[in-house]
Amino acid sequence: MTTTVSRIAGFLEHVAPAGLAETWDNIGLLVGDPTVVVRKIMTCLTATPQSVREAIEQDADLVVTHHPLPFRPLERLTTDTTGGRMLLDLASARIAVHSSHTAFDSAPNGINQQLAVGLGLDDTAPLVPNEDGSGSGRMGRFRVPITLGQWAERVKAFLAIDRLQVVGDPDLAVSTASVACGAADEFLDAACTAGCQAILIGETRFHTALEAEARGVGLVVPGHFASERFAMEYLAEVLAAEFPDVDVWACRSERDPYRCV
Numbered sequence: 001m002t003t004t005v006s007r008i009a010g011f012l013e014h015v016a017p018a019g020l021a022e023t024w025d026n027i028g029l030l031v032g033d034p035t036v037v038v039r040k041i042m043t044c045l046t047a048t049p050q051s052v053r054e055a056i057e058q059d060a061d062l063v064v065t066h067h068p069l070p071f072r073p074l075e076r077l078t079t080d081t082t083g084g085r086m087l088l089d090l091a092s093a094r095i096a097v098h099s100s101h102t103a104f105d106s107a108p109n110g111i112n113q114q115l116a117v118g119l120g121l122d123d124t125a126p127l128v129p130n131e132d133g134s135g136s137g138r139m140g141r142f143r144v145p146i147t148l149g150q151w152a153e154r155v156k157a158f159l160a161i162d163r164l165q166v167v168g169d170p171d172l173a174v175s176t177a178s179v180a181c182g183a184a185d186e187f188l189d190a191a192c193t194a195g196c197q198a199i200l201i202g203e204t205r206f207h208t209a210l211e212a213e214a215r216g217v218g219l220v221v222p223g224h225f226a227s228e229r230f231a232m233e234y235l236a237e238v239l240a241a242e243f244p245d246v247d248v249w250a251c252r253s254e255r256d257p258y259r260c261v
Helices: 005-015 049-057 082-092 101-106 111-118 148-159 185-193 206-215 224-242
Strands: 028-031 040-044 062-065 096-099 122-125 138-147 165-167 173-183 198-203 218-221 247-250
Touching: 005 028, 005 062, 005 096, 005 224, 028 082, 040 049, 040 224, 049 062, 049 082, 062 224, 101 111, 111 122, 111 138, 111 173, 111 224, 138 148, 148 165, 148 173, 148 198, 148 218, 148 224, 165 206, 173 185, 173 224, 185 198, 185 206, 198 224, 206 218, 224 247
Parallel strands: 040 062, 040 247, 062 096, 173 198, 198 218
Antiparallel strands: 028 096, 122 138, 138 173, 165 218
């Protein structure tokens, strides 16, 4: 069977069903011809000038990006904006773009589930459940309670990062914890209601950190990039296994824009 953009989009719908996405999101096939034959796929967290250049130079036929491009409706498509330039460059090179974004965040084996299991949580369940049992975020329990500081070290090891931010007493005992990748301030209330002693949030605002501190809930904050990029490397492996006739790789030029100096 010929591997087309449409066929890959169908598989990605199986991995991350569109019904799991938030109502404000823009997901699915966002750029390109569904009938085009795909020989090369690049996954990435975000379309940037660097990742778009890599896709073009490596003759990719499809870019599977976590964050949508475009994300919001466009009034015009010109080279006057970074997004416009990238879209025009991709279209000129006949490279399709697909995004699953919040659907992949909440999928049964999506980013938050991978985080929860990878960080040692058992009996995982959605932090904010829907009536059908699906939902966003994840929560679970540690077989043996650990401290907030120990969990932070485990997060660094799993995400292969050197540093992160922590809010709360490093000696805080944690038996129940939750995870929410990316920008996830809105999950703090749910974590408190669920009785979690700590929550991993990809990134957070100053006032959310103060609120967590006031409630006695520990925060582990590895950064937006680190909390999600690993899963795009995993998705490249999944796609390569499903479509052995296609060359699949995770973007090699993608980097966290934040630097510690």
